[in-house]
Amino acid sequence: MGKIVKLMQGNEACTIGALAAGLDFYAGYPITPSTEIAEMCSEELPKVGGRFIQMEDEIGSIAAIIGASLTGKKAMTATSGPGFSLMQELVGYSSLCEIPIVIVNVMRVGPSTGMPTSTSQGDVMQARWGTHGDHPIIVLAPGNVRECFDLTFRAFELSEKYRVPVIVLADEVIGHMREKVELPDPRSIKPTKRKAPTNPAGYKPYAADPDGGVPLMAPFGEGYRWHVTGLFHDEGGFPTSKPKVADTLVRRINRKVDKNVDDIVDYASESLDDSEVVVVSFGSSAMSALSAVRRARKEGVKAGFLRLKTLWPFPEKVVAALAAHAKRVIVAEMNLGQVALEVERVLGRGASGGKVVVERLGKVNSELFHPEEIYAAIRSDAAVRGDAKGSK
Amino acid sequence: MATLDYFRQEKLPHIWCPGCGHGAITGALVRAIEKLGLDKNKVVVVSGIGCSSRAVGYLDFDTLHTAHGRAIAYATGIKLSRPDLKVIVMTGDGDCTAIGGNHFIHAARRNIGITTIVMNNEIYGMTSGQYSPMTPTGMLGTTAPYGNVERPFDLCKLAVSAGATYVGRGTAYHVPLTIDLIEKALLNDGFSVVEAISGCPTYLGRKNKIGDAVQMLDWIKDQTINVKAAAVLPPEKVAGKILIGELHSSKAPEYTASYRELIGRVQRRYDSYIGEVRECASNSD
Numbered sequence: 313m314g315k316i317v318k319l320m321q322g323n324e325a326c327t328i329g330a331l332a333a334g335l336d337f338y339a340g341y342p343i344t345p346s347t348e349i350a351e352m353c354s355e356e357l358p359k360v361g362g363r364f365i366q367m368e369d370e371i372g373s374i375a376a377i378i379g380a381s382l383t384g385k386k387a388m389t390a391t392s393g394p395g396f397s398l399m400q401e402l403v404g405y406s407s408l409c410e411i412p413i414v415i416v417n418v419m420r421v422g423p424s425t426g427m428p429t430s431t432s433q434g435d436v437m438q439a440r441w442g443t444h445g446d447h448p449i450i451v452l453a454p455g456n457v458r459e460c461f462d463l464t465f466r467a468f469e470l471s472e473k474y475r476v477p478v479i480v481l482a483d484e485v486i487g488h489m490r491e492k493v494e495l496p497d498p499r500s501i502k503p504t505k506r507k508a509p510t511n512p513a514g515y516k517p518y519a520a521d522p523d524g525g526v527p528l529m530a531p532f533g534e535g536y537r538w539h540v541t542g543l544f545h546d547e548g549g550f551p552t553s554k555p556k557v558a559d560t561l562v563r564r565i566n567r568k569v570d571k572n573v574d575d576i577v578d579y580a581s582e583s584l585d586d587s588e589v590v591v592v593s594f595g596s597s598a599m600s601a602l603s604a605v606r607r608a609r610k611e612g613v614k615a616g617f618l619r620l621k622t623l624w625p626f627p628e629k630v631v632a633a634l635a636a637h638a639k640r641v642i643v644a645e646m647n648l649g650q651v652a653l654e655v656e657r658v659l660g661r662g663a664s665g666g667k668v669v670v671e672r673l674g675k676v677n678s679e680l681f682h683p684e685e686i687y688a689a690i691r692s693d694a695a696v697r698g699d700a701k702g703s704k
Numbered sequence: 705m706a707t708l709d710y711f712r713q714e715k716l717p718h719i720w721c722p723g724c725g726h727g728a729i730t731g732a733l734v735r736a737i738e739k740l741g742l743d744k745n746k747v748v749v750v751s752g753i754g755c756s757s758r759a760v761g762y763l764d765f766d767t768l769h770t771a772h773g774r775a776i777a778y779a780t781g782i783k784l785s786r787p788d789l790k791v792i793v794m795t796g797d798g799d800c801t802a803i804g805g806n807h808f809i810h811a812a813r814r815n816i817g818i819t820t821i822v823m824n825n826e827i828y829g830m831t832s833g834q835y836s837p838m839t840p841t842g843m844l845g846t847t848a849p850y851g852n853v854e855r856p857f858d859l860c861k862l863a864v865s866a867g868a869t870y871v872g873r874g875t876a877y878h879v880p881l882t883i884d885l886i887e888k889a890l891l892n893d894g895f896s897v898v899e900a901i902s903g904c905p906t907y908l909g910r911k912n913k914i915g916d917a918v919q920m921l922d923w924i925k926d927q928t929i930n931v932k933a934a935a936v937l938p939p940e941k942v943a944g945k946i947l948i949g950e951l952h953s954s955k956a957p958e959y960t961a962s963y964r965e966l967i968g969r970v971q972r973r974y975d976s977y978i979g980e981v982r983e984c985a986s987n988s989d
Contacts (some may be wrong), residue, residue, distance in 0.1 A: 336942060340745075359971060363784050368806050372810070375771070375780075376777055376784070380781040382768065383785040387785075532768075532782060550761060607857075703915065
């Protein structure tokens with residue numbers, strides 16, 4: 313027994329992270345490029361007394377994990393774009409009813425069937441706003457294989473702590489890439505237990521501080537005999553049509569995330585202190601971005617790097633702080649500017665009054681960024697334009 | 705324990721229209737549970753969306769009012785996680801056979817230990833009277849203003865073909881029969897289906913001029929025949945009638961028991977998963 317040192321895939325590291333977090337239950341439907349997670353769960357879960365089921369579709373998969381979570385189990389599914397689209401209605405159910413679940417979305421290029429084995433980061437906005445209504449959600453984006461372990465583990469911790477669905481938003485390159493990683497002995501890690509009530513008498517399943525309080529969750533089958541509904545409900549869990557109760561509920565569940573942004577947000581950075589040009593990126597794009605930033609630094613460009621490990625809630629503080637030095641912020645992502653929209657919201661668009669120019673470096677051809685493309689963007693400012701091949 | 709003790713009495717009266725058959729069917733479920741003396745703390749009742757699915761809010765168990773069509777899929781997660789619990793699904797004809805049809809047949813195929821009560825009023829009542837996959841051909845609905853041109857499912861035959869191990873059909877008129885069928889369904893170790901024909905005087909009845917609540921029950925009575933009676937009648941007397949009673953009972957491995965057996969087998973082979981992390985095959989689709 314001990315730490316695991318191994319050449320492994322992101323999808324494998326993700327599964328091991330889930331097991332370390334205490335995964336009891338997996339339900340899923342095969343879809344590239346996430347299928348290895350299902351395969352590995354089918355093999356590993358029975359060994360630890362857990363359950364795996366291959367459901368008839370992705371809607372059934374998320375329904376089954378919500379059911380399992382209601383019995384007190386830690387439950388997860390994994391999917392990719394088309395399956396993630398199908399799950400959206402019940403992401404909202406999990407949000408409103410405050411039932412912890414973890415969904416791994418290994419992104420592939422879309423829309424529609426797209427190119428199943430090719431990478432993309434096009435689900436950033438869907439992960440935030442895919443279901444209807446104002447709802448809380450947390451989205452984490454691993455940037456390497458080790459982080460697939462770390463962030464999947466963290467996804468369970470955050471999901472249990474705040475009773476919200478947590479999305480691990482990987483991409484095909486991160487999921488399939490193999491790296492040598494060193495993981496701690498999963499048994500040395502002590503995952504947090506869900507906070508449960510201790511007495512069924514007078515149990516009010518949704519009683520909590522209106523300012524983002526998290527109610528205690530009783531497992532089914534333990535004598536609490538409570539009611540769960542996707543209708544707006546009162547503190548007792550029963551349907552309500554009172555506008556005031558509805559307002560309090562929707563604001564409370566959203567406040568759970570909004571008031572804990574500092575606890576949730578995580579990022580990695582390099583050379584931000586004096587950077588005049590900063591590349592903001594995440595996931596596999598960030599690997600190319602970091603390489604480009606380092607090359608530019610070596611050549612004397614005051615370039616910096618910011619990699620978002622939390623996409624939602626959006627890391628506003630660290631992005632806003634870029635304005636202290638940065639003249640340009642390049643957002644490198646494999647979509648047409650989904651994170652860039654948020655960066656523009658925080659920093660202003662330059663041309664329309666903000667003092668920082670935000671540049672969208674998007675890519676949707678199913679290929680990973682070459683570092684050269686990002687390097688070229690860094691070097692394409694007015695002073696050095698023409699030094700490298702232009703790329704916009 | 706008295707029948708009413710299984711209800712959250714403070715949540716009554718219910719929302720159903722006067723003359724609706726859903727109350728009789730909910731009552732039949734509770735009476736079957738009472739007859740079996742099930743522990744209230746070990747029963748979970750799951751529903752979807754629609755008139756039928758509001759039943760769970762009135763029942764004093766752990767209850768789960770899910771999304772449209774998904775009750776059986778949620779119930780699958782609960783049953784697989786806690787096979788010791790008695791898991792019951794209350795659903796309607798639209799919820800179960802249209803939007804939830806896929807989960808229904810796959811739960812039957814797995815023979816997972818869930819008892820599914822389908823409250824079939826042959827119409828979408830909650831949305832005020834659109835035709836469902838169980839609306840008889842020719843009948844009127846708000847989306848079938850010239851008469852329904854589609855054919856309805858025979859839900860019980862569908863359940864049997866898909867692998868359910870206990871299947872029966874009762875009605876809101878034949879309450880003692882329905883109680884009996886639900887009791888047997890609850891005792892079956894596998895996927896059980898009781899279709900309970902319910903009356904919707906408000907939408908199906910009014911649109912089709914069937915009459916008031918009592919006439920609606922008569923209408924149900926007149927078109928059904930007990931399967932035992934039908935067996936000894938000449939075919940012309942049975943033609944066009946809906947069979948009620950116990951329609952199927954068989955034995956097959958129950959899914960969660962099979963999975964538990966698998967866990968036992970696997971755990972004997974591995975006492976630890978650490979270091980057993982295997983290579984993942986590359987594939988695509």
